[in-house]
Amino acid sequence: MLFLLPFLLFIFFPNLSQSTSSELCHPQDKAALLSFKHSFSNPNPFPSWDPLFDCCDWYGVTCNDTTNLVISFTIISQTLNGTIPPSISNLKHLQILRLHKIPNLVGQIPLEISKLSNLTSLTISWTNISGPLPSFLVNLKNLVFLDLSFNRLSGSIPPSLATLPFLRGIDLSRNQLTGQIPESFGHLPKTAEFPALVLSHNKLSGEIPSSLSNVNFSFIDISSNTLSGDASVFFGEGKATDTIVISRNHFEFDLSKVGFMHFLITLDISHNKIYGNIPKHITDAVFLQQLNVSYNRLCGEIPTGWKLRYRKDGWDNSSFFHNRCLCGVPLDIPCK
Missing domain, CATH: 3.80.10.10 (Ribonuclease Inhibitor)
Known part of the structure; x- marks a missing residue:
């Protein structure tokens, strides 16, 4: 058988x-x-x-x-x-x-x-x-x-991660990470072009490294931490960044001195201590779809002449609430 x-x-x-x-x-x-x-x-x-x-x-x-x-x-x-x-x-x-x-x-x-x-x-x-x-x-x-x-x-975040030669995207969000953003992240290898950095919803603290101004990020989200200092390092007219989300931190800088990227799509700087006025040239960001500058210390008239009209899912008057002395449309506060 x-x-x-x-x-x-x-x-x-x-x-x-x-x-x-x-x-x-x-x-x-x-x-x-x-x-x-x-x-x-x-x-x-x-x-x-x-x-x-x-x-x-x-x-x-x-x-x-x-x-x-x-x-x-x-x-x-x-x-x-x-x-x-x-x-x-x-x-x-x-x-x-x-x-x-x-x-x-x-x-x-x-x-x-x-x-x-x-x-x-x-x-x-x-x-x-x-x-x-x-x-x-x-x-x-x-x-x-x-x-x-x-x-x-x-x-903490190991500074050595910044030495990875081809790293183009790092997402460490929604953890319990502590300490500062490593200064080495401002010296990424040139082979790591237009990197995305997402560190939101952690317990990071300390001042933002000034070296980060050297990097042409494509995407930044460091929201919901206790970071401080001058986050204007992420801005610049010649940069390719399309998303900047730095909300719910302790950042302090003069927004009126910031240059905005032409391809900026999302900007959320809410719940910080940012001061100055909203510069007129922000309206040149023709792709801007989401904006939130609420809960800061901004003053002056909100610019008019936006290239895109206000979008229901992008921004309305709540995007400008709770600032020191902002006025004009879409707020119900007239400018004197």
């Missing part, structure tokens, strides 16, 4: 021989993924990860079309329980790692992450990962985007 076994397997499982013989996934990658799976306490966290089938077809796994090596790994799960396993470092050719919306993912970012030298994008977000923001991330020399938002990370 033993000689009939292959025949019977073919009859009752016609796809078995086809799936195993045509498998493209590299054995090392498959072993690494199965080790990742078995490190969690869930009975069967990834049902589609059947060892009988090609791991390039598994949920969350993407292989290179030519080499068939695993280059992208994305997990989104409301039920996964445990920590990031060290076996993640065995996916040696990984370029994109995304662990997103996993509320039961706990522990710290493991050192093994730093061994993924081919990573260009690292996302660990909306989890309960805690502990320090590790300085060993500086070993990821090819990193372009770093998103560690919506976690429970604490401690």
Whole structure:
């Protein structure tokens, strides 16, 4: 009867021989993924990860079309329980790692992450990962985007992160980070063109580094901290920044002396101690769609002649509320 076994397997499982013989996934990658799976306490966290089938077809796994090596790994799960396993470092050719919306993912970012030298994008977000923001991330020399938002990370921001040669986007928002923004962030490598910096909703404090004026940021959001000093370093007519959100801090500077970018889309400087008047040349920002200068110490007449009309979702009179002595449309305070 033993000689009939292959025949019977073919009859009752016609796809078995086809799936195993045509498998493209590299054995090392498959072993690494199965080790990742078995490190969690869930009975069967990834049902589609059947060892009988090609791991390039598994949920969350993407292989290179030519080499068939695993280059992208994305997990989104409301039920996964445990920590990031060290076996993640065995996916040696990984370029994109995304662990997103996993509320039961706990522990710290493991050192093994730093061994993924081919990573260009690292996302660990909306989890309960805690502990320090590790300085060993500086070993990821090819990193372009770093998103560690919506976690429970604490401690200071390592100044060495600013040495990553290709970093173009860093999002550390919604954590419990403390200390100052490192001065080194004003000396990013020239290869890191038009970077985006998002540090909002943390516990950062201290004066904003003047060195940040050297960087042509594309996007800035450092709102909801207790930062102080002169945040006019982010402004300048020749810069390419389209979003500046510095609200809910303790910034003090003269807005009337600020130059505005031509491509500015969003400007929120509310809930600070910013003074002076709103300069007329702000109306030259033809793409401006969202504006909020409320809860400051501004005075003078609100400029007229905006290139775009007031938008319901962009700004209205509430965008100018609670200033020292602003007047004019759209406020109901006439200018004398």
